[in-house]
Amino acid sequence: MVLRDIQCQETLFARAESLFKRISQDNEVLKTFQFHSFRVMHFSIKLAKAIGCYDEDLKVAALLHDIGKIGISKKILLKPGKLDDLEYQIIQAHSTIGNNIVRTILEMPKAAVYVRDHHERWDGRGYPRGLKANEISLQGRIIGICDAFDTMTIDRRNYHVCPITYDEALQELKSCAWTQFDGSLVNEFEQIIDHLRLPLPGKWEEDLEQINALFADKEENRI
Ligand SMILES: [Fe+2]
Numbered sequence: 744m745v746l747r748d749i750q751c752q753e754t755l756f757a758r759a760e761s762l763f764k765r766i767s768q769d770n771e772v773l774k775t776f777q778f779h780s781f782r783v784m785h786f787s788i789k790l791a792k793a794i795g796c797y798d799e800d801l802k803v804a805a806l807l808h809d810i811g812k813i814g815i816s817k818k819i820l821l822k823p824g825k826l827d828d829l830e831y832q833i834i835q836a837h838s839t840i841g842n843n844i845v846r847t848i849l850e851m852p853k854a855a856v857y858v859r860d861h862h863e864r865w866d867g868r869g870y871p872r873g874l875k876a877n878e879i880s881l882q883g884r885i886i887g888i889c890d891a892f893d894t895m896t897i898d899r900r901n902y903h904v905c906p907i908t909y910d911e912a913l914q915e916l917k918s919c920a921w922t923q924f925d926g927s928l929v930n931e932f933e934q935i936i937d938h939l940r941l942p943l944p945g946k947w948e949e950d951l952e953q954i955n956a957l958f959a960d961k962e963e964n965r966i
């Protein structure tokens with residue numbers, strides 16, 4: 744790869760990261776989504792590498808998969824408990840909003856499709872388009888699994904009152920194989936799960952510098 748390509752990719756990634764700050768309405772929202780997004784990117788890169796489909800579009804899409812959420816009202820985004828129908832509809836719109844942002848602001852049409860697809864389900868009951876099985880981009884399916892895994896193990900608000908362990912989350916992914924998730928990808932995920940360890944959740948709040956250093960665009964070199 745020539746130097747110009749490397750510089751170009753670094754600029755692209757930096758632009759992707761700066762979008763968080765531009766779009767986020769609030770520091771609390773920014774922090775919530777930035778940390779979640781970093782972890783989903785980390786998991787997605789590992790899974791994509793394991794099956795040989797890693798590229799810059801996947802990396803940017805995983806980082807920005809929820810970018811369409813961070814302009815939504817904090818009352819809805821961080822609401823404890825169940826969302827009503829309208830709130831759920833607003834939340835669901837984030838796949839399409841994210842697709843628009845990545846396509847028009849970053850001019851990355853492939854990454855935009857992956858963002859759009861991350862809540863589709865293998866059985867066609869996902870959103871925004873109700874795509875089924877291989878109609879969903881492979882990268883969208885990868886991000887979907889990694890997103891669910893992080894939500895189960897760390898994000899208390901969306902899933903369980905208490906986060907569950909990696910092993911418990913894996914069992915949950917397996918129980919949703921071939922309904923919510925691509926079962927082959929769940930199997931691949933199981934193969935790499937021992938290599939996914941990250942700092943404990945408390946650390947993410949306490950030591951932002953360490954976390955930023957961990958993800959400071961050296962992801963490919965560390966994996
Ligand atoms: Fe999402």
Ligand SMILES: [Fe+2]
Pocket residue numbers: 779783808809890
């Ligand atoms: Fe997410």
